Amino acid sequence: MDFTEEQIQRYSRHIILPEVGGKGQKKILNARVLLVGAGGLGCPVGYYLAAAGVGTLGIVDSDTIELSNLQRQIAHNTERVGMNKAESAKLTFEALNPDVKVIPIKERLNKDNIMDIIKDYDIVVDGSDNFPTRYLVNDACVLTGKPLVSGAILRFEGQVTTILPGEGHCYRCLFEEPPPPGLVPSCQEAGVLGALPGVIGGLQAMEVLKLIIEKGEPLKNTLLIYDALSAQFRRVKIPKNKNCPVCGENPTITELQDYEADYCQMRF
Amino acid sequence: MEEFKPDRTINIKGLICPYTFVKSKLAIEEMGVGEVLEIILDYPEASRSIPKSMEDHGHKVLKVEKINDTDWVILVRKEHD
Ligand SMILES: [Zn+2]
Numbered sequence: 001m002d003f004t005e006e007q008i009q010r011y012s013r014h015i016i017l018p019e020v021g022g023k024g025q026k027k028i029l030n031a032r033v034l035l036v037g038a039g040g041l042g043c044p045v046g047y048y049l050a051a052a053g054v055g056t057l058g059i060v061d062s063d064t065i066e067l068s069n070l071q072r073q074i075a076h077n078t079e080r081v082g083m084n085k086a087e088s089a090k091l092t093f094e095a096l097n098p099d100v101k102v103i104p105i106k107e108r109l110n111k112d113n114i115m116d117i118i119k120d121y122d123i124v125v126d127g128s129d130n131f132p133t134r135y136l137v138n139d140a141c142v143l144t145g146k147p148l149v150s151g152a153i154l155r156f157e158g159q160v161t162t163i164l165p166g167e168g169h170c171y172r173c174l175f176e177e178p179p180p181p182g183l184v185p186s187c188q189e190a191g192v193l194g195a196l197p198g199v200i201g202g203l204q205a206m207e208v209l210k211l212i213i214e215k216g217e218p219l220k221n222t223l224l225i226y227d228a229l230s231a232q233f234r235r236v237k238i239p240k241n242k243n244c245p246v247c248g249e250n251p252t253i254t255e256l257q258d259y260e261a262d263y264c265q266m267r268f
Numbered sequence: 269m270e271e272f273k274p275d276r277t278i279n280i281k282g283l284i285c286p287y288t289f290v291k292s293k294l295a296i297e298e299m300g301v302g303e304v305l306e307i308i309l310d311y312p313e314a315s316r317s318i319p320k321s322m323e324d325h326g327h328k329v330l331k332v333e334k335i336n337d338t339d340w341v342i343l344v345r346k347e348h349d
Binding site for chain 1: 286287289290291293294297298321324325326
């Protein structure tokens with residue numbers, strides 16, 4: 001595949017990097033990335049991946065846009081309140097870059113549909129806002145060997161980690177089971193300052209691009225924690241746990257399970 | 269002076285930076301290690317920036333020469349993939 005003149009112009013700031021070049025840009029154009037969620041994190045991740053020229057972006061989201069989303073979910077807009085988030089993200093990202101094919105998947109992930117959805121993608125990005133989905137995506141990626149770039153945000157703090165099944169830790173190496181619903185912060189505590197997902201989503205997008213061009217050090221066996229109020233980053237080592245129920249030596253989870261989503265149902 | 273025979277020639281007259289380097293880089297990426305790329309250009313700044321950028325990328329600049337009132341020719345040998 002040769003670049004068009006438009007592509008040479010669009011991606012010139014990539015091509016002139018020794019670590020990317022035309023070869024790296026072709027890898028980006030051929031990459032297939034699945035975003036779980038088109039909310040606070042999915043919006044900036046998808047925005048940057050679309051701008052970078054990731055050729056295929058699958059976006060899973062069954063929710064519709066609400067006014068309360070727009071304080072941080074930057075791919076959507078006021079006119080689109082009521083529209084499905086994956087559809088809205090498709091409009092925004094394809095307008096930014098016609099090289100990108102966005103596939104909206106207007107479903108809620110569960111143990112019966114996730115394998116069929118992720119099989120078409122090289123890398124999975126978790127920007128979901130609930131523990132049942134987070135554990136389901138982790139397990140599906142470990143069982144299928146797909147790299148997973150996971151992000152989470154709450155109030156003024158965010159976390160990013162990159163799970164490379166077989167090579168490094170997974171989410172369950174750290175927390176074997178989702179927290180019981182009572183331990184999950186209540187809805188009133190679930191505020192988030194609007195730019196925080198931009199920081200964390202930007203880091204997730206960077207991790208994805210590094211995986212695609214195969215340069216640098218992924219956040220393997222590492223949780224990167226950002227505290228916005230003190231403006232500090234911390235790196236926490238997460239060793240691979242040999243007793244991990246999904247990626248350990250004697251896994252007890254060999255097929256997917258759903259966790260009940262009876263956590264806070266209030267919508268933000 | 270040793271003469272180097274180019275394996276490939278690109279004419280990027282009319283292009284300005286950074287596209288001068290973008291085009292040169294895309295050309296050299298497609299070549300084999302040890303092959304020589306000849307670049308013909310007329311953007312004065314690029315006659316200095318392309319040799320520097322090529323060396324930053326680890327390639328060998330064999331020649332930079334002004335060949336007439338407007339044009340330069342640069343020869344670069346690809347040193348690695
Ligand atoms: Zn594990």
